[in-house]
Amino acid sequence: MGERALFLDRDGVINREVGYIVRREDVEFVDGIFSLCKTAKKLGYRLVIATNQAGIARGFYTEADYHALMTWMREEFRREGIVFDGVYHSPYHPEHGVGKYKREHEDRKPGAGMLRRAAHDLGIVLADSVMVGDRCTDVATAHAGGLRQAFLLRGTEDAVCGGTYTTVDSLSEVEAWLVKSSQIGAA
Secondary structure, X not given: OOEEEEEEOOEOXXXXXXXXXXXXXXXXXXXXXXXXXXXXXXXXXXXXXEEEOHHHHOOOOOHHHHHHHHHHHHHHHHHOOXXXXXXXXXXXXXXXXXXXXXXXXXXXXXXXXXXXXXXXXHOEOHHHXXXXXXXXXXXXXXXXXXXXXXXXXXOOOOOOOOOOOEEEOOHHHHHHHHHHHHHHHHO
């Protein structure tokens, strides 16, 4: 029997969307992210980050810069008692990438490659899992991966996305949904 996961986009969900972020002094965590992660862990969800990092593809920063920032961010979460089970990123962009990064790749959202790799690596059942994103590509990724539920956090993209999803104004709404759906499942 596999496990379920809470998949989180990074920029716009974990930290405020401010463009191509690479410096820790530019990181501002989104209200409610620590509480959401703690609740998800208590409810038995694996925590997984799945993030497109086109800034690498475009040459704005390196993969080493990305990993250094993620190491710092993960440490900030550890201070809150939260450990991520997996962190996946796509450094590719089919149009604006440079060098080896200029290509289409199954990991680049809206593809579900990162979700599938996490399922393989961590024993996750995608059909029992949830995605929180701030763009239609996140919603499309959730659909492509066959996830149970997709949430679109308002604030970054105003477009109407394809498929079924729930739009939320805050991460506390996602947290409340996780709690409620766990209670229903236990009944």
